[in-house]
Amino acid sequence: MADIPARTEIGVTTGPIRGSRKIHVGPLNVAMRAIDLDPGCGEPPLNVYDTSGPYTNPDARIDIMAGLPQLRRSWIEARGDVESYDAREIRPEDNGQLGPDRSGGVPQFPRMVKRPLRAKAGQNVSQMHYARRGIITPEMEYVATRENLGREALREYARDGESFGAAIPDYVTPEFVRDEVARGRAIIPNNVNHPESEPMAIGRNFLVKINANIGNSAVASNVASEVDKLVWSIRWGADTVMDLSTGRNIHDTREWIIRNSPVPIGTVPIYQALEKVGGIAEELTWEIFRDTLIEQAEQGVDYFTIHAGVRLPYIPMTAKRVTGIVSRGGSIMAKWCLAHHKESFLYERFDEITEIMKAYDIAYSLGDGLRPGSIADANDEAQFSELYTLGELTHRAWKSDVQVMIEGPGHVPMHKIKENMDKQLEVCGEAPFYTLGPLTTDIAPGYDHITSGIGAAMIGWYGTAMLCYVTPKEHLGLPDRDDVKTGVVTYKLAAHAADLAKGHPAAKMRDDALSRARFEFRWRDQFNLSLDPDTAESYHDQTLPAEGAKTAHFCSMCGPKFCSMKITQEVRDFAAKQNQPADAFLASGGPTGAETAAASRAAAIRGMEEMSERFREKGGEVYLPAE
């Protein structure tokens, strides 16, 4: 991938995104990016949603040893419903050391939180709980400002889209955010022990979000690169990041990531719990799992993937599948259930888990442990049986005012995608859907960011609130730096395509700004307005490196003589000088069919008459001088 900024000596990528300026908006200083356009074009800067945190702010001092400023600390304390207490003691097994010796080589984070926060006895600190009591929190206000970008300028935009029953407002008020959270249609994942996070919402009536997965693995990786993977993913637009680390040093690695993350962090606690029992699924116990939840809650994990829908009776339903159970968490729980011939402890202890979630404001991400791992297994009985259980659990969590989102597939051919969305909305009461892809074919390993980007754009359009990215290495190996960027940018464009199709008011502004820049040969503006300015510019420069080409009224695709846009500009200048016969029809907003045909015939005659008349008036001067 082109032009990757070098990592600094502290191991993370800093510096502004090319062509963008960090800005902070409103009383809460909501972070955004402003893209300044060529002064000649007379257009205002375009503000875009920005997930990159202080790392892209040249004025910010970055020190990963210290962690990020605690933006939300005062908001949390001001509510007066939390207390600090002595943290659970860290044990060697928390870092995957079954013996006492620490061989992992990952240092402890210098400022480990020794006194974490939790709800006072009998209190519930979830955003849903506040929302249901009519309280608008600063988190909700922050989200409203963040989601509104540019909508002030929208009087000119006619709403245009198909939202399949979503209720996207023209303007996002803090009260709207509160109401969406109260009814469970959106979540704001932010653990009281992760005050560094910039609040964001996940819900079908907000911008479609994307998640990037990072994490070491039993085979490779080290902590510095893990923290930079976080910084690198949010630089390109990841809205949340899941730490899927396994093996050694999980606890310390996670601490480094959370303390340096401006975005919500999610985990799958069963992975760490399994490490603690040496990878033997049948030796997992509720006590070990519960202890792991507390451990991660105190560190500040914002949402937990819990595979509580993998119930004993559903497991045999997977036996005849082409690819059985492909979710790690799902297969671990399946193994446990079979080994003990017992119902899953995640299902049976669900209400106890909920008590922990509400004490820290951790959101559920109810895992789809039985998601299909191939086209052949899509929408089968095992998958939907689990989904119905997730619906049951959603309503149980909501009884305790705990935030919930639902994880979805997987591998699904295009004609079966919508059924997934419709069933989820129905049985989970519009709780945010969070899908992996889905991949629309199995035959393109090495290109699964694309096979899944297709499904992701479609299911995002249908109503999915967050899309979990897939990298080109899916099914094949560990993603590297370039793979992570490719996955994130692919999912950003899929999410944006979904916002456009849903008719999100602000989405189209960026497409139009970039298209105007393209039409007017403002190459720099075109690069800067794109999701990946570095790659856009470097691709352009591969064939036309000269600085002059950045202002040339052609590109190497067509060459100087053939540029259709150049010719079009002449046509346009010409037509602009005419009393256009087309005006009437343009005003009527695009009639169709016979109507158009008839109108066109009429226009044909009038048009030709008027044009030859103008021609005579002008004494044959048809074209303006070419520049």
Place this chain on the structure above:
Amino acid sequence: MADIPARTEIGVTTGPIRGSRKIHVGPLNVAMRAIDLDPGCGEPPLNVYDTSGPYTNPDARIDIMAGLPQLRRSWIEARGDVESYDAREIRPEDNGQLGPDRSGGVPQFPRMVKRPLRAKAGQNVSQMHYARRGIITPEMEYVATRENLGREALREYARDGESFGAAIPDYVTPEFVRDEVARGRAIIPNNVNHPESEPMAIGRNFLVKINANIGNSAVASNVASEVDKLVWSIRWGADTVMDLSTGRNIHDTREWIIRNSPVPIGTVPIYQALEKVGGIAEELTWEIFRDTLIEQAEQGVDYFTIHAGVRLPYIPMTAKRVTGIVSRGGSIMAKWCLAHHKESFLYERFDEITEIMKAYDIAYSLGDGLRPGSIADANDEAQFSELYTLGELTHRAWKSDVQVMIEGPGHVPMHKIKENMDKQLEVCGEAPFYTLGPLTTDIAPGYDHITSGIGAAMIGWYGTAMLCYVTPKEHLGLPDRDDVKTGVVTYKLAAHAADLAKGHPAAKMRDDALSRARFEFRWRDQFNLSLDPDTAESYHDQTLPAEGAKTAHFCSMCGPKFCSMKITQEVRDFAAKQNQPADAFLASGGPTGAETAAASRAAAIRGMEEMSERFREKGGEVYLPAE
């Protein structure tokens, strides 16, 4: 891109596709690829559609100086309706040399066709003409065998898909092909002067096809690399190739390409005609254009893009667009119409063009010169006005039994894609739709193979017959070798996703075979069954280079302890030993909603009882020994 075979001294890429074997099927020796699977798996070889021609056949002698064998020559002559005649004389301007001197440096093809074929006086040699007279040609038989791959084995497959009114047969007979061509719902583009081509069909009831564009440009390129771009694109699956060359040596370059092409070649003749008048659109004349059609017809071009729908009255309708007219051909004709205040000569001379098409069997690709170049301009009046005119011209061409396909957009947000397909089917009488993308957002230059791959998969599902590829360099510069491969593979996966969703009988076999290989850790089979075995294997090897890893029952994504597929295999082996409670529901084919929930509850109880019973029987032996 990984592992690109070196170009030979003769400048083109040869050698088998990794893991594939060239085979020739049936009396007509229809070329296909067989992918042999691990003997241990007990599965037969999978035959896949193959566009790569002799270049991937180790037994074939490749000599681009001689061109390919003339597969169709005898079929054409046997029909007795063609005559050979002295070819039109080549002029310097045919090669973009306005002066006499040949400075381009592209040598003439050694065996230039001096006596091309054309229909005898009063004859019509189009496949549509034969089809309508009830004649089944060898071309139609070839297509039937080619499209049928694997369908013999389909008794086991239940049809599953949403085809939006397509009429995809369980089995393709030559008579079915004839009928589709006769009614204009499919075309077989093959000029009588391109006997080297392997017949293929483009139509909504056949596999979705893809086109790759190649061509030099006024700014860069040379002939050897152009011929290899052809060979390289068909290696990865391009079904047709368009030569969009402009500037110098167009005629000679095209001769090299056609003589060495096993796939149909398309062109946009107006580009060359414009070269002949020094790039001054207003100096174009019908005579120069007609002469160019004859020149290219004699060389063997299989389909012509003709922008006959860009009518004078529609041009002002583009004036208020964000990106005006973005089609080169469209803008050239618009400029001509405005300069002369006349209706387009392409429209007015359409029947004369049709006479040429039927004398050589060249198919129309009616160009969408007013396609939208941005999300803002999608589905507007200019675009649909032109589409209605293309519908009118389709029916006019059909009166002369000339084959037609219709070109489509462009830039279209997801919610406006289906309207394009529905209108096209309605006004063009189901003539094959051939679209460029569409791109579903404008904000990702550098990733437009993906923004358009999303739209391409969707419109292919809705009924588009051929998808014109877009490379990562779209809007930015000239695609290089890697870009062409990326574009072709992206479009192959989009076309395949469409075939799957339409319920094409043979499509799912490959997904299932690959998924079984994945589930059983047959890494080599997984690579070989994929669209790009080189990339799949090299990505895998980046983290696990050891040869042993090719047979290891895990990959670096999860590591040895965590592989969900490994755990699943154990679950599966276990469940397989049970008299499964799930059988009844699996057999019933996936009930939904309350039904499932109820069934699941019942299964829960029975399942737990049966399992603990088996457990006792087996004296507590739950797991088979791990391998």
